[in-house]
Amino acid sequence: MKLLFFVISIACICYTGLAQKPNIIYIMTDDQSENAISAYNKTLIATPNIDRIAKEGIRFTNFFVGNSICGPVRATLLTGQHSHKNGMKDNRTRFDSSKITLPKLMQQAGYQTAHVGKWHLQSYPTGFDYWKIFPGQGFYYDPRFIVMNGDTVQQTGYATDLVTDEAMLWMKEKRDLSKPFLLFMHYNAPHRNFFPSPKYIKQYSTKKFLEPATLYSDTAGRGSAWRIQTMSILYDMKLCSDLKVDPAYLMDNPSLRPDSAEINYYHSIMQRIPEKQRKQIKEIYTERGKILQEQKPTGKKLLALKYQWYMQDYLACVASVDENIGRMSKFLDSSGLTKNTVVIYTSDQGFFLGENGWFDKRFMYDVSMRTPLLIRWPQKTKAGVVAAQMLQNIDLAPTMLDLAGAVVPGWMQGVSFKPILLNNKAPSLHPSLYYHYYEFGRDHSVLPHLGIRAKRYKLIYFYTVNEWQFYDLQNDTQEQNNLIHSKEHEAILQRLKMELIQLRKHYDDTGPAGELK
Numbered sequence: 001m002k003l004l005f006f007v008i009s010i011a012c013i014c015y016t017g018l019a020q021k022p023n024i025i026y027i028m029t030d031d032q033s034e035n036a037i038s039a040y041n042k043t044l045i046a047t048p049n050i051d052r053i054a055k056e057g058i059r060f061t062n063f064f065v066g067n068s069i070c071g072p073v074r075a076t077l078l079t080g081q082h083s084h085k086n087g088m089k090d091n092r093t094r095f096d097s098s099k100i101t102l103p104k105l106m107q108q109a110g111y112q113t114a115h116v117g118k119w120h121l122q123s124y125p126t127g128f129d130y131w132k133i134f135p136g137q138g139f140y141y142d143p144r145f146i147v148m149n150g151d152t153v154q155q156t157g158y159a160t161d162l163v164t165d166e167a168m169l170w171m172k173e174k175r176d177l178s179k180p181f182l183l184f185m186h187y188n189a190p191h192r193n194f195f196p197s198p199k200y201i202k203q204y205s206t207k208k209f210l211e212p213a214t215l216y217s218d219t220a221g222r223g224s225a226w227r228i229q230t231m232s233i234l235y236d237m238k239l240c241s242d243l244k245v246d247p248a249y250l251m252d253n254p255s256l257r258p259d260s261a262e263i264n265y266y267h268s269i270m271q272r273i274p275e276k277q278r279k280q281i282k283e284i285y286t287e288r289g290k291i292l293q294e295q296k297p298t299g300k301k302l303l304a305l306k307y308q309w310y311m312q313d314y315l316a317c318v319a320s321v322d323e324n325i326g327r328m329s330k331f332l333d334s335s336g337l338t339k340n341t342v343v344i345y346t347s348d349q350g351f352f353l354g355e356n357g358w359f360d361k362r363f364m365y366d367v368s369m370r371t372p373l374l375i376r377w378p379q380k381t382k383a384g385v386v387a388a389q390m391l392q393n394i395d396l397a398p399t400m401l402d403l404a405g406a407v408v409p410g411w412m413q414g415v416s417f418k419p420i421l422l423n424n425k426a427p428s429l430h431p432s433l434y435y436h437y438y439e440f441g442r443d444h445s446v447l448p449h450l451g452i453r454a455k456r457y458k459l460i461y462f463y464t465v466n467e468w469q470f471y472d473l474q475n476d477t478q479e480q481n482n483l484i485h486s487k488e489h490e491a492i493l494q495r496l497k498m499e500l501i502q503l504r505k506h507y508d509d510t511g512p513a514g515e516l517k
């Protein structure tokens, strides 16, 4: 009898212990600037459903990545390590799936784990009890998914809706109710080529958006990295494949005529779109073709048009994300999960929405290094508060482990920010952040660089061309005025350089920039 009582007591303690552990839903979009969330900036789009997470939880205003590009950010999420430690420095690398990762440690902590949506790490997921991923980037219409046995299935519908459907289906039907869960829900929206859902395409195609102050910035005198980059909306954003203009409208205009590769690419994308949507897209974007044919715009006029069309498509993709966050929230409410579920909403990195005349990411400038982060933990986080402490994506894995009551392994380079979730005024974890971008010679030609971001100042080193940039983030939030030769700032610059050398040592990054001088 005594033994039976003992066994029951232990079982109860174990069950209670597990029951108290919160579920975690980690939602990540792809390439979403914080300016495309109205909780951060109301000028471009209203996102009431994403904003609800901020309203009922914490909005972080200084969350940054360590290498602003898709694959490496995802490897950092799994490992809590910077790229040089986890080996995934660029999108070309294959992530070593035999590594011990966050989901494996969460399983050890008693969690059931699942991943749906974009994966982008070349190797298949490990450490997940269930997964269903896009091959590569994933397509917006009737996308293919790779399922756990390695088969590929094509599903009818719009990618953002389908990822949400899959996540909800998993929670409804595949969950082990005796365990808490960790669910990764990774959208591929609003990544290039920005194909909106049929539901929003028309509504957004007539909207006009505010231009950023630096849309018409000049690259002259801004150094090699600015001169070499190919992420300019005017010169590098494709009228056909990115902005969906039928090449037929451009053939009689020598300055806009697309080359055969671009024409073929446009037709191959269109061919993959189901006939009904293709017809709708072609009809709506006919207007763009007509404007280009009739007005033959060049220079600033062309840039202004391209910017508006870019925003129409990009923000229509975000509108679908917001609608789906609403669906997910309703599901959590109606199934009684809201109360014990931590919802983390973020993007893999920031994104240029016309600042400096650019699209894409990669640069260490705040626009792409800074990333939205909203977290709701009912009855634990204070509702509607803002936290300005500097955090980095290496901190995500340690924080989730901490939430699960698990030990954070010493090889993880980040720090748990659970104390800030419990008290938004808790002290900052990092006096400064380290950054290192590697990928060059493929998309967008951004030179490799590393650097340090302190609260007020930022130092960037483009080491393959031996060029430095130094910004005062308080007086120059747009990072337009390189102070590297400013006599007035010499002392602080030297201090920051020393701190950068220390930070490289701290994170054990020994290459490839060599010794900094």
Ligand SMILES: [Ca+2]
Residues within 6 Å of the ligand: 030, 031, 069, 070, 191, 348, 349
């Ligand atoms: Ca991305």
